[in-house]
Amino acid sequence: MDFNIIAPMAVTDVELTASNIPEDDHPEWAAGTNYAKGDLVISLTSHRIYQSMQDGNLGNDPLTDDGSWWFDLRATNRWSAFDQRRSNTASHPDQITYSITPTQDCDAIALFGLTAGSVRIEVWDGPSRIYDQTFVMVDTGHVVSVYTWFFGGIVYTRQKVLNGFPGYIGHRIDITIAAVGATAKVGHIVLGRNHLLGQVMNLPRISFVSHSRKGYDDFGDEILVKRGSTRKIEVALLVPTIQAPRVMDIMAEIDGLATAFYASGTGPTYGIEGLGFLDDHGQPLDVAGESTFPLIMKTLK
Known part of the structure; x- marks a missing residue:
């Protein structure tokens, strides 16, 4: 399988042209108040x-x-989907809509922290709709037996990664996050250019990182404080040595930014997908032809 990242495009007032979420959380600051x-x-x-x-x-x-x-x-609330934090969610009854006009080529999108029954992505070239896909967010991975098929309840996936759509400069990308009869939510949206970094070598490591407090008081009684958790993903990537400068440039571009990453290919991806940041990246070069690059990504809560 291959390891991909989506180099995030900045979303400002220029790119975000419309949303059904009003920006009226509180009164606007006034100098005379x-x-x-x-x-x-x-x-x-x-x-x-x-x-x-x-x-x-x-x-x-x-x-x-x-x-x-x-x-x-x-x-x-309107801008929480673009603040480089997953824990601050944008929300609206029934559905959330965003219209974004890229100022750079954008062929991939990733949505995290979703509460939604479906996600629809449309791309418009002027008055012509040139792309339209709706994705049902039911997570069938929780069906592990006949019993859970009939009685396990419906579980919805919390994230969606999509690439290969025609999000060129000047096109309008419409995003609809639907949760009919409930409150639609999204923690973070990444739009940008998809980059295939290299082939994932055997034995990638995914670690659960707990941020809860667990300990004991002076009397030996347990102190348990529930907090969030994150994941640490450690992979070794097989990359043609001639592409080392390209990979190094991409790593420099995403450093310090909330970045979407995922594995692609015919084999199982083993949960190598998330919203996180680059923690460490080594580049020992093998001049013979192919190099193995260790990479560590940490997810956001």
Whole structure:
């Protein structure tokens, strides 16, 4: 199987042209309003929510504040799908829609932290719809017996990766995340160029990383605090040595960015799919023709 990453495209006001999620989480900051401690405002420039740190907060712009008056809380609901964090989810009753016009070639999309029955991707070239696919998000991997087939309940997958669609500069990409009768949610959306890095060698390692607190107090009683978990993916990639500069350039491009990665091919992918960041990448070169590159990715919560 092959290891792929999607180098993320920045999504700004230029790219995000429409959404059914209103940006009205809280009142917009106004210079003439005297805010009390704990008051919440939003900025339609940064698309973030700010909390007042003290009373008598008058005339202090949260965009230029040094942290004395305002605390940068999180992205607004509409923009939570593009804030490089999976835990801040964008949500809306029944469905979420986004219209995005790429400013660079974009042939892949990945959605994470989904609460949805289906996801629809449409691509428009002017008035012509040139791509239209709907994906049902039922996860059949949880069916492990006849009993679970009939009585196990419906389990929905939390992520979807898609590549090969015609998301060229100037095309409009419409995303519809549907959860009819419920609240549709998405944690993060990555759009960008798909890169095949190399072939996954035998024995990839996927580790469960718990962030829960587990210990004992002075009397020996257990202290258990439930927190989130992440995964650590360690793979060795077989890459033609002549392509080493290409791989190094891609690693430099995605360093420090929330990046989608996944395995492709005819064999089972063993859960090598997620939203994460590059943790380490070694490049011992074999001048004979092919090199084995160790790669470590860590997922976001």
